[in-house]
Amino acid sequence: MQSGKIKEIWKLLDSVPDPEIPVISVVELGVVRNISFTNNAYQILITPTYSGCPAVKTFIDDIKSCLKTNKIFNFDIKIIYAPAWTTDWMSVETKEKLRKYGISPPSNKVVCPQCNSSNTVLVSEFGATACKSFHKCSECLEPFEHFKCI
Ligand SMILES: [Zn+2]
Structure with a gap:
């Protein structure tokens, strides 16, 4: 049941555009690393692109509002820095x-x-x-x- 919901969240996030390059989504950019379900919440792991990139805060806000719009409220967004994001993930x-x-x-x-x-x-x-x-x-x-x- 949860795995279906996790797939749905991947799909939703694939509709969230990169704040700087609107033609690609945050999933395509490779910043969404993993989505799992523990402690009654969806755990979303994000790896920022360039460290100190001001877009990070914007896309985390965009992800939050996308999920809330779709009535998903039980989620946590965690930022992980290792392994570091690379353009190879595109x-x-x-x-x-x-x-x-x-x-x-x-x-x-x-x-x-x-x-x-x-x-x-x-x-x-x-x-x-x-x-x-x-x-x-x-x-x-x-x-x-x-x-x-x-
Ligand atoms: Zn040319």
């Missing part, structure tokens, strides 16, 4: 969504999301947020953000 599909959204997905090689050229220049270590760097493509001249690889 699936290939998620990285493709990022690219379509115009953000160069995490990878060792920065590739322009518009024309796929790797002929790019780093403009700034920090984009709109600390998790991203800002680049410009030397082929199509489009500026773009790159999700940093960690």
Whole structure:
């Protein structure tokens, strides 16, 4: 019975968008690590992306309000830092969504999301947020953000 509910919670959280990149959910981002049921409450384990990323508080609030809207009140959200979040937790599909959204997905090689050229220049270590760097493509001249690889 609980396992059905746990599946439902995974589905609900998969509808909570990342506050910075609305095309991907907090589940796709890989920050929701585990959901279990103990002590009469759903235990939701969250691993923040970049330490000190201001988005963490936002997505925890978003998760809380999503669950409450769906009449789930008996839950605890715990933040765990080990193992540390890594961009490897993003699936290939998620990285493709990022690219379509115009953000160069995490990878060792920065590739322009518009024309796929790797002929790019780093403009700034920090984009709109600390998790991203800002680049410009030397082929199509489009500026773009790159999700940093960690
Ligand atoms: Zn380009």
